[in-house]
Amino acid sequence: MTDISRRKFGKLALATAALAAPLAAPAGFVRNGFAAGKEIHVGIWGGSQGEFVKKEIIPAFEKDFNCKVTAEEGFTLANVGKMRATKDNPKFSVMFIDDVAIPICKAEDLIDQLPKGDMPALANLYDKFAFGGWGSALAISVASMFHNTAVSPPASYADLWKPEYAGKLKLVSPKNTPSVFFLIVAASIKSGKPFAEAQYLIDDSFDKVAELKPNIMNLFDNGPQAANEVAQGQADIGLLELSKYIYPYTAKGAPVTMSFPKEGSFAGNNCQVLVKGGPNRDVAVAFMNRMLEPKVQKAFSEYALTAPPVSGIEFSADTLKYIAYPLSEMDKRGLFTPDWEFINAKRSAWTEKMNGIFAV
Amino acid sequence: MAAGPVAGRFSRPAEMFWTAFSSTRHTGLFLVAPALLFLAIWFLWPVLSMIVSSFSSHSVDGVMVEGITFENYTRLFSSDLYFRILMRTVRIALLTSLCAMVFAYPLAIAIARGGPSLARLVTITILAPLLVNVVVRSYGWQTILNKAGAFAWILKQVGITSPPVLLYTEWAVLIACVHVYLPFMVMPLAAAIGRIDRTVEEAARVAGATRLKVFIRIVFPLSLPGLAVGASLVFSLSSAAYVTPQILGGNFSPLLGTLIEQQILTLNDWPFGAAISTLLIVMVLTVNLVFLNAVNRRFARWTESAR
Numbered sequence: 001m002t003d004i005s006r007r008k009f010g011k012l013a014l015a016t017a018a019l020a021a022p023l024a025a026p027a028g029f030v031r032n033g034f035a036a037g038k039e040i041h042v043g044i045w046g047g048s049q050g051e052f053v054k055k056e057i058i059p060a061f062e063k064d065f066n067c068k069v070t071a072e073e074g075f076t077l078a079n080v081g082k083m084r085a086t087k088d089n090p091k092f093s094v095m096f097i098d099d100v101a102i103p104i105c106k107a108e109d110l111i112d113q114l115p116k117g118d119m120p121a122l123a124n125l126y127d128k129f130a131f132g133g134w135g136s137a138l139a140i141s142v143a144s145m146f147h148n149t150a151v152s153p154p155a156s157y158a159d160l161w162k163p164e165y166a167g168k169l170k171l172v173s174p175k176n177t178p179s180v181f182f183l184i185v186a187a188s189i190k191s192g193k194p195f196a197e198a199q200y201l202i203d204d205s206f207d208k209v210a211e212l213k214p215n216i217m218n219l220f221d222n223g224p225q226a227a228n229e230v231a232q233g234q235a236d237i238g239l240l241e242l243s244k245y246i247y248p249y250t251a252k253g254a255p256v257t258m259s260f261p262k263e264g265s266f267a268g269n270n271c272q273v274l275v276k277g278g279p280n281r282d283v284a285v286a287f288m289n290r291m292l293e294p295k296v297q298k299a300f301s302e303y304a305l306t307a308p309p310v311s312g313i314e315f316s317a318d319t320l321k322y323i324a325y326p327l328s329e330m331d332k333r334g335l336f337t338p339d340w341e342f343i344n345a346k347r348s349a350w351t352e353k354m355n356g357i358f359a360v
Numbered sequence: 361m362a363a364g365p366v367a368g369r370f371s372r373p374a375e376m377f378w379t380a381f382s383s384t385r386h387t388g389l390f391l392v393a394p395a396l397l398f399l400a401i402w403f404l405w406p407v408l409s410m411i412v413s414s415f416s417s418h419s420v421d422g423v424m425v426e427g428i429t430f431e432n433y434t435r436l437f438s439s440d441l442y443f444r445i446l447m448r449t450v451r452i453a454l455l456t457s458l459c460a461m462v463f464a465y466p467l468a469i470a471i472a473r474g475g476p477s478l479a480r481l482v483t484i485t486i487l488a489p490l491l492v493n494v495v496v497r498s499y500g501w502q503t504i505l506n507k508a509g510a511f512a513w514i515l516k517q518v519g520i521t522s523p524p525v526l527l528y529t530e531w532a533v534l535i536a537c538v539h540v541y542l543p544f545m546v547m548p549l550a551a552a553i554g555r556i557d558r559t560v561e562e563a564a565r566v567a568g569a570t571r572l573k574v575f576i577r578i579v580f581p582l583s584l585p586g587l588a589v590g591a592s593l594v595f596s597l598s599s600a601a602y603v604t605p606q607i608l609g610g611n612f613s614p615l616l617g618t619l620i621e622q623q624i625l626t627l628n629d630w631p632f633g634a635a636i637s638t639l640l641i642v643m644v645l646t647v648n649l650v651f652l653n654a655v656n657r658r659f660a661r662w663t664e665s666a667r
Contacts, residue, residue, distance in 0.1 A: 077628055080628070174626070218527075218612055232508070234507055348419060348627045352439065352441065355441055355445075356439070356441045359445060360440075360441060
């Protein structure tokens with residue numbers, strides 16, 4: 001029997017542990033071993049949401065899965081454009097787009113249904129944000145009116161047509177999605193019907209839209225800038241914009257906030273889709289699953305002041321001031337999601353009509 | 361001067377090559393070939409494919425339908441919307457050129473006829489705004505022209521109680537366009553005025569002409585080539601302006617550029633966007649050709665009668 005001193009034994013034990021550590025490490029990653037060394041391209045948004053994805057979510061995912069995620073910033077229609085351009089030889093694996101474009105992507109065969117079996121985090125996804133399995137929401141904003149805190153906002157959208165608001169309103173430009181929400185509001189005011197029915201009556205409501213022109217100071221296409229101008233008192237009220245562009249200013253103490261007229265509000269759904277035939281589909285699916293995990297969703301929501309599309313997340317009272325969560329709260333606020341398939345087909349004609357009213 | 365012989369060694373073959381090269385029939389062609397090739401690849405080809413795209417498909421209810429079509433142009437001319445915005449684009453571009461011309465003459469004369477230090481000062485003042493990004497400049501104008509901005513404040517100080525708000529009107533777009541494009545008018549004009557023989561002006565003065573008359577009868581006609589270049593530059597640039605009308609027009613006074621962006625980025629209707637772009641190019645080209653032709657004929661007539 002070899003005679004080993006206590007000190008020598010200690011040294012040997014340490015050396016063995018040191019040698020074993022790197023060998024043991026991959027064993028810890030076996031669960032995610034499939035992703036090792038692979039790379040995926042993800043089309044994300046710009047702004048604070050994109051920043052959070054790039055700085056927090058992606059590095060952690062890369063570390064856990066020993067893979068590389070390359071993010072490219074864009075916005076919904078630009079991201080759809082990228083998918084179209086690379087349809088024959090897809091470069092992206094995951095795309096972030098708004099719900100408005102999901103029917104377009106589906107119709108043009110650009111996306112795949114999410115594999116439920118490989119995405120355990122889908123279990124907590126609220127049904128209304130599953131889009132028939134063709135994607136999932138990631139963040140929900142509320143679109144509504146915003147106003148300078150020195151002004152008391154009207155309880156109904158109908159009041160905005162009154163002459164007392166002459167030149168005091170900022171209206172969202174037809175190139176932004178919330179412009180569709182405004183058209184639904186106008187149709188609802190004209191017909192007296194709820195949003196769900198009014199959205200099909202927009203074609204007959206442009207006279208109502210034109211009536212509002214004297215009250216409009218300008219059409220804005222930059223939400224944060226519009227929020228700033230309303231905060232400065234350049235205009236009293238802005239309609240309509242997503243809470244994710246307004247509340248970050250409110251939270252910083254700027255004199256601008258949102259109000260929710262009795263007709264209801266709209267849901268602005270930021271979503272993710274799985275690119276059809278995209279490279280390294282398994283990593284893509286794991287990434288999409290990660291985006292929906294409770295820990296990520298909580299941090300993401302708190303950062304951008306948006307509501308998560310999944311159940312079971314606890315927020316502080318301070319955060320809950322700015323987001324409609326959980327689902328019961330969204331329903332209570334009457335958050336409406338339009339029939340995008342119907343609207344997308346009409347969007348071009350409506351934009352032309354809006355231009356005919358405001359741009360000439 | 362150690363470099364002398366070395367340079368000489370290299371320059372001799374170059375000189376020989378140049379002597380042989382410069383005397384061929386195609387020398388001019390060889391010299392312009394690189395620039396022509398560059399423009400053909402990076403300008404002509406994209407413009408041609410844009411025009412082809414405007415005829416190759418059109419959008420029906422948000423879905424692209426491929427095939428040769430005139431649908432995009434029919435749509436362009438079937439509603440008066442595009443014609444009215446085209447007219448606004450022409451109006452703003454013409455007014456910008458006109459205002460720039462009025463402001464540019466005194467500045468160009470100061471550069472061409474003033475002392476070296478005055479000329480340098482004016483040149484730097486004119487060119488300085490070009491160092492600032494156009495977006496920053498437009499936002500600067502926004503702060504000046506808004507409801508609580510410097511312009512409204514000055515008007516209030518002089519007793520105008522409810523000053524007009526210029527922001528988000530055509531006026532704001534015009535003011536900013538003149539500011540942004542003024543240097544493009546001043547510089548060619550200054551060069552043209554600098555080339556006018558001073559003795560001609562002096563002779564006129566000796567013969568009893570007033571300064572105004574000298575300007576109208578001598579400086580203005582002889583500076584026409586410079587004016588033509590300046591006006592052509594300012595007109596072309598302002599009719600294609602996008603950032604300035606976007607920031608200062610508040611979508612109430614869009615020019616064609618804004619509509620093109622809307623079609624491409626929001627509605628994803630590239631063929632229709634291409635059709636509007638083609639319309640813009642045809643308009644700018646036509647106005648430039650007509651204007652340059654008119655100026656050239658007038659200049660020829662004036663200088664002929666002066667001989």
